Amino acid sequence: METGLLHLHNALRWVILVLLIWNLIQALAKKESIRSSSLWLMITAHTMLLIGIYQAVAGRYGWTSLNLPTGSTVMSDSFYRFFLVEHPVLMVSSIVFITMARAKAKELNFRSFTWLLVIALVLILAGIPWPGRELVGRPLFPGA
Ligand code: HEM
Numbered sequence: 001m002e003t004g005l006l007h008l009h010n011a012l013r014w015v016i017l018v019l020l021i022w023n024l025i026q027a028l029a030k031k032e033s034i035r036s037s038s039l040w041l042m043i044t045a046h047t048m049l050l051i052g053i054y055q056a057v058a059g060r061y062g063w064t065s066l067n068l069p070t071g072s073t074v075m076s077d078s079f080y081r082f083f084l085v086e087h088p089v090l091m092v093s094s095i096v097f098i099t100m101a102r103a104k105a106k107e108l109n110f111r112s113f114t115w116l117l118v119i120a121l122v123l124i125l126a127g128i129p130w131p132g133r134e135l136v137g138r139p140l141f142p143g144a
Helices: 002-028 034-058 078-106 110-127
Strands: none
Touching: 002 034, 002 078, 002 110, 034 078, 034 110, 078 110
16 A cells, blocks of 8 residues: 555656646636636645655654664754655645635635745745655656
């Protein structure tokens, strides 16, 4: 199950990115359809949140199965600091912005909607363990 969840977490990143960009395009075109597309984005983001919390708590590198070298702490170990602090903080913040954007979509407030999603996009792009990243880089696609 754990591998399946990790693969799902990996793949859903693309769904979130595509939905985010799709929402931004619709917002720039001032389309009322952001009311429904923002809901799909929020559902996907909250699903990621649940899988992410599971991984960070009970996953192979989660808080309950820490395997730190003697003398180091989560904050002094770059690998654990990334997956247990930096990545979750950036992603939870982006999901908060996506949720706030959803409220703006209901009001058809295109300007605020756009800005909230731009911030969310920047946070997500900064927090993804892209393949080239030292120590924490991960594949672009599940199981690749
Ligand atoms: C927009 C939301 C998120 C995106 C796009 C995202 C993206 C990713 C990606 C691409 C990976 C690498 C997957 C792989 O190795 O195949 C990953 C791993 C991980 N993510 Fe996220 N993530 C998100 C939210 C979260 C949240 C909210 C948490 C925790 C609260 C979290 C915790 C983790 C952990 C612990 C790993 C490492 C799992 C392992 O290697 O066993 N993620 N994430």
